[in-house]
Amino acid sequence: MNPDLHLWLIPLVPFAGFLVNGLLGRKLPKAVVTTIALIASLIPAVQVAGIVTKFSSLSLPHVEHLGTWIAAGSFHADFTFQLDQLTLVMLCVVTGVGFLIHVYSVGYMAEEEGYWRFFAYMNLFLFFMLTLVLAENFLLMFVGWEGVGLASYLLIGFYFTRDSAANAGKKAFIVNRIGDFGFLIAMFLLIAHFGSLSFGDVFSQIGAHPEWQSGFLTAIALFLVLGATGKSAQIPLYVWLPDAMEGPTPVSALIHAATMVTAGVYMIARTHVIFDRSPLALAVVATIGVATAFFAATIGILQTDIKRVLAYSTISQLGYMFLGCGVAAYSAGIFHLVTHAFFKALLFLAAGSVIHALSGEQDMRAMGGLRKKIPITFWTMTAAVLAISGVPPFAGFVSKDEILYQAFLSPNGGKIFWAVGLLTAGLTSFYMFRLWYMTFFGERRTPEAAHPEDLAPVHARSDTKLTLEAEPHAHPVHESPWIMLAPLVILAILSVIGGFMGWPEGLGGGNWFSHFLEPAVKTVHMSYEQATVALATGGPNMPNASPAGNKQLELTLAAVSTLVAFLGWLFAHILYYAKPTLPARLADNLRPVYALVKNKYWVDEIYGALIVTPVLFIARWVLGVLVDRVVIDGGTLTAGYSAQGLGALVARIQSGNIRSYAGWLALFAAVLLAISYFGWTTHFYLR
Amino acid sequence: MVPIAYYLVLSAVLFSIGVAAFLIKRNIITVFMSIELMLNAVNLAFIAFSRQWSQITGHLQVNGQIFVFFVMVVAAAEAAVGLAIIIAVFRARNTLNVDSIDLMKL
Numbered sequence: 001m002n003p004d005l006h007l008w009l010i011p012l013v014p015f016a017g018f019l020v021n022g023l024l025g026r027k028l029p030k031a032v033v034t035t036i037a038l039i040a041s042l043i044p045a046v047q048v049a050g051i052v053t054k055f056s057s058l059s060l061p062h063v064e065h066l067g068t069w070i071a072a073g074s075f076h077a078d079f080t081f082q083l084d085q086l087t088l089v090m091l092c093v094v095t096g097v098g099f100l101i102h103v104y105s106v107g108y109m110a111e112e113e114g115y116w117r118f119f120a121y122m123n124l125f126l127f128f129m130l131t132l133v134l135a136e137n138f139l140l141m142f143v144g145w146e147g148v149g150l151a152s153y154l155l156i157g158f159y160f161t162r163d164s165a166a167n168a169g170k171k172a173f174i175v176n177r178i179g180d181f182g183f184l185i186a187m188f189l190l191i192a193h194f195g196s197l198s199f200g201d202v203f204s205q206i207g208a209h210p211e212w213q214s215g216f217l218t219a220i221a222l223f224l225v226l227g228a229t230g231k232s233a234q235i236p237l238y239v240w241l242p243d244a245m246e247g248p249t250p251v252s253a254l255i256h257a258a259t260m261v262t263a264g265v266y267m268i269a270r271t272h273v274i275f276d277r278s279p280l281a282l283a284v285v286a287t288i289g290v291a292t293a294f295f296a297a298t299i300g301i302l303q304t305d306i307k308r309v310l311a312y313s314t315i316s317q318l319g320y321m322f323l324g325c326g327v328a329a330y331s332a333g334i335f336h337l338v339t340h341a342f343f344k345a346l347l348f349l350a351a352g353s354v355i356h357a358l359s360g361e362q363d364m365r366a367m368g369g370l371r372k373k374i375p376i377t378f379w380t381m382t383a384a385v386l387a388i389s390g391v392p393p394f395a396g397f398v399s400k401d402e403i404l405y406q407a408f409l410s411p412n413g414g415k416i417f418w419a420v421g422l423l424t425a426g427l428t429s430f431y432m433f434r435l436w437y438m439t440f441f442g443e444r445r446t447p448e449a450a451h452p453e454d455l456a457p458v459h460a461r462s463d464t465k466l467t468l469e470a471e472p473h474a475h476p477v478h479e480s481p482w483i484m485l486a487p488l489v490i491l492a493i494l495s496v497i498g499g500f501m502g503w504p505e506g507l508g509g510g511n512w513f514s515h516f517l518e519p520a521v522k523t524v525h526m527s528y529e530q531a532t533v534a535l536a537t538g539g540p541n542m543p544n545a546s547p548a549g550n551k552q553l554e555l556t557l558a559a560v561s562t563l564v565a566f567l568g569w570l571f572a573h574i575l576y577y578a579k580p581t582l583p584a585r586l587a588d589n590l591r592p593v594y595a596l597v598k599n600k601y602w603v604d605e606i607y608g609a610l611i612v613t614p615v616l617f618i619a620r621w622v623l624g625v626l627v628d629r630v631v632i633d634g635g636t637l638t639a640g641y642s643a644q645g646l647g648a649l650v651a652r653i654q655s656g657n658i659r660s661y662a663g664w665l666a667l668f669a670a671v672l673l674a675i676s677y678f679g680w681t682t683h684f685y686l687r
Numbered sequence: 688m689v690p691i692a693y694y695l696v697l698s699a700v701l702f703s704i705g706v707a708a709f710l711i712k713r714n715i716i717t718v719f720m721s722i723e724l725m726l727n728a729v730n731l732a733f734i735a736f737s738r739q740w741s742q743i744t745g746h747l748q749v750n751g752q753i754f755v756f757f758v759m760v761v762a763a764a765e766a767a768v769g770l771a772i773i774i775a776v777f778r779a780r781n782t783l784n785v786d787s788i789d790l791m792k793l
Contacts, residue, residue: 656789658718662709 002062005051007081007134010091013043014126021123025116034106037119041102041126045095051088060084060519063136063200070139077197080136086520089334090133090266093341097258098126100487104349105250107484108356118158118248125151129259133266138187138197141267145183145231148260149176155251156244168243175240179230179264186223189216203273214278221274221281224267225288232264232318234292239604241315245307249352252307257314257348258341265321265337269330272521276328283412286326290407290420293319295601297427301434302598306351306364309435313388314344316428320403323417329406330521331514335502336403338513339395342498343387346491350381353480353488354439364438371440373477376485378440380492385436387495389429390565392558397565398499400425401558402514405504408557418557425561429568437576444477506554694735701728715773715783719766726762730755 017040025033061084070077102122109118128151132144149172157169187197193216194202206212228234233241244256255261268275268285275281293316300312317340324333355362357374371378387394390401404425408418479485503509575583587594596602653664705725712718737751777783 658785658788659710662706666706666710 002058003054005062005064005083006047007064007083008066008079010044010047010095011127011130011134013047014040014123014130016040017123018120018127021116022120025120028116030115033116033119037123038099038102038106040123041095041099044091044126044130045099048088048091048095051083052092055088058083061087061200075191075195077137077139079140080198081134082136082199083134084520085517086266086269086334087133089338089517091130093262093338094126094129094133094259097341097345097491098129098254100490101250101254101258101345101349104253104352104484104487105248107481108250108352109248112248114158118155121151121154121158122251122254125155125255125260129263132263136199138190138199138202141270142180142183142187145227145263145267146180148255148263149173149180149231152176152244152251152255152260155255156247158247158251162246165246168240168246172240172244175237176230179227179237182223182226182230186220186227189220189223193220199270206273206277212277214280217274218278218280221271221278222284224271224274225281225285228264228267228285228322229288230264231267232261232322233315234264234288234318234322235295238292238296238315239607242308242311242600245305245311249307249348249355252311253345253348253352256311257344261314261318262321262337262341265318265325265333268322268325269334269521272325272328272330275325279412282326282328284326286323286407286410286417289319289322289324289326290417290424291319292316293323293424294420294427295319297424297431298597299600300431301427302594304365305362306354306367306435306439307348307362309364309431310344310347310351313347313428313432314340316424317344317388319424320400320421323407323421324403327403327407327410327414327417329403329410331517332399332402332406334517334521335513336399338501339387339399339495339498342491343384343394343396343495346380346384346488346495347388349484349488349491350377350384353377353484354381356480356484357477364435366445367439368442369440369444370477374479376479377488380485380488381440382436383492383495385432387499389432389568390425390561391429391569392562393499393503395495395498397558397562398502398504401561402502402504402511404561405506405554405557408553422561422564426564426568429565430572433569433572434576437572441577442580504554504558506551507558691735691739695732698728698732698735701725701731713784713786715776715785715788718785719769719773723762723766726758730758733758 017036020036021028021033028036061082063080063082066079066081068076068078102119105118105122109115112118125148128144128147130144132141132148135141135144153169153173156172157166159165160169190197190202194205196202196205206217230237241256241261245252247256275285296312296315296319300309300316303309303312317336321333321336321340324330324336353374354367354370354377357370357377358367361367383394387396390397392398404418404421407414407421410417500509502511502513505511575586599605655661702725705721705723705728708721708724709718712721733751733755737748740748740751773783776788780788782788
């Protein structure tokens with residue numbers, strides 16, 4: 001029997017912080033707001049650390065039931081939290097990175113309007129995110145799922161006086177609704193088929209029925225994937241994430257890089273039992289992942305806003321995580337989630353530090369030569385760039401390589417996934433070092449003497465400046481205060497050494513992470529007959545049916561991807577350091593391709609024309625004018641006016657003249673008398 | 688023995704006179720008197736029917752006569768209240784013409 005861990009405290013403490021700061025923060029002094037926010041994010045981290053120390057003595061999964069939430073007939077959804085290896089990993093990431101980013105925000109947001117509001121929202125976000133990862137049933141998870149969407153919306157629109165920020169918030173919310181719709185349908189299907197939304201119930205029922213293959217499980221899985229693509233910004237619903245960079249930079253780091261956007265990956269890993277039974281759904285996940293990874297990486301190459309480069313990079317890295325899940329290597333996907341949380345949070349925070357140093361400048365064409373001026377930011381960011389680019393032995397190398405290795409081993413089309421993934425790794429390395437060179441090397445460029453790439457028409461939205469984010473008056477370039485640098489340093493250390501948690505066996509490591517996570521995400525074995533049938537019918541992606549890799553192969557693949565990473569670096573070095581005029585000439589020679597990528601494949605415009613415009617048309621004219629004005633308003637107004645007219649008619653009887661009343665009275669008394677005597681008939685004369 | 692029809696015809700005539708007076712007369716006191724006339728027409732009908740009923744059953748039936756007392760009590764109360772109202776109206780508006788007392792009109 002496990003001791004009571006009071007799991008409910010973990011999400012509830014940030015919620016308390018949200019309530020205090022949200023309700024009273026306006027009147028509290030800044031120091032108090034800061035203290036409350038930091039304590040509210042520190043306590044969960046401490047509690048999680050406490051759980052880590054006694055984790056090995058627990059029997060898993062550890063479930064804590066707090067009470068019934070909804071009970072309807074035999075169906076019930078409860079307030080139940082569960083803890084297993086997967087939850088623990090997510091808890092560590094969310095509370096750890098969350099706390100570091102809270103600390104960073106104290107420095108970054110110091111001079112902002114609505115300081116208290118910012119921290120209230122951040123605590124609210126932690127509450128929902130922790131609910132999401134701790135939930136033991138789909139419905140409670142959905143509460144967290146929606147809640148982080150709400151917090152994301154509030155924080156993207158933090159500078160709500162600026163139209164672009166308000167619109168970006170709306171865009172994120174609405175695009176996420178599409179994904180949430182998929183999640184809801186999946187839950188309805190689960191209720192219909194299992195009569196329960198509890199993870200334990202559903203998964204044990206599936207485990208007890210090895211004959212359930214594909215079929216309705218594929219349907220459920222595909223709807224879950226739709227939900228995941230919305231939250232995790234994958235094709236086709238990735239469009240909100242780049243715009244989400246309108247929020248303050250710590251928000252981009254916490255919500256739109258490290259934690260919330262990984263919720264989709266977490267959800268797939270959590271429900272892997274369903275996905276294991278559906279090769280089609282897994283193939284869809286892998287395809288979406290690898291396609292998104294490549295697609296977003298190509299867009300990232302030509303972005304000039306430092307945060308947007310990172311946003312597309314996030315989409316691309318999330319694609320890797322999807323690829324990992326899609327080839328049933330859930331632990332690899334989660335491992336990349338963890339290392340990505342380290343280095344991408346670091347990248348965003350360092351970018352925030354750069355923006356801070358330049359008093360709000362976000363355009364990389366106006367940067368350059370910052371290496372000497374902000375050395376700590378430079379070195380921490382270098383660690384992150386090396387990590388994301390896949391340079392060994394940094395964290396990103398290990399996790400990305402694990403995913404590529406697993407994809408390579410995957411029996412159905414795995415080589416293609418691997419090849420595209422490898423190409424994407426090269427692109428990643430290229431655009432990250434491009435960012436690195438443009439920001440830190442060369443000479444400081446003013447916005448007027450911008451990079452020659454500027455010649456191409458730039459989409460208006462990609463050039464939005466966060467003028468409100470820092471003081472409008474330009475200070476001389478300055479290093480950020482230590483409260484911002486300390487989280488950078490910690491994350492940089494994690495980005496360097498984080499990979500050793502899962503150092504692959506092929507390179508002499510023990511792959512501890514994957515073994516640790518295995519009980520939570522191990523694929524459920526099928527019966528022998530089932531496996532035979534599935535293999536005979538060519539079912540792809542049989543769990544545990546993939547050919548065993550060997551250390552030689554793993555080593556070779558690692559060497560190849562290292563080579564590719566360095567190639568990407570080399571190209572970036574040539575184009576953006578050695579021969580800085582070359583990119584412009586290349587752009588001139590490849591004008592159509594350049595325009596296509598520069599404009600992000602016109603995906604926003606295509607969505608606008610194909611979906612938004614028709615929907616707006618229907619809303620405005622069919623529903624707004626026809627249904628609302630004509631049918632509904634017309635109906636009610638007719639009813640109202642006719643009652644009024646009838647009333648005016650009848651009111652004439654009430655003349656105030658007492659004798660006319662008496663006359664009416666006498667007349668109708670006579671009529672009643674006549675009726676009572678003759679009865680209801682028109683044939684009086686017959687009587 | 689006078690047949691009951693005579694009484695009833697008299698009652699109907701009295702009632703009709705009351706109704707007609709009520710509709711035609713403008714002076715509020717006359718209107719009031721016509722109401723009394725209608726009430727007493729009804730009383731007459733009650734008494735007549737009461738007698739008729741006693742004759743048919745062979746026992747004394749007093750239900751109708753008791754009703755007449757009720758009507759008289761109500762009429763007395765009404766006269767008290769009504770006359771008080773008439774005095775109040777006259778003091779306020781200095782007229783007893785019902786046509787000019789129509790403030791309740793919509």
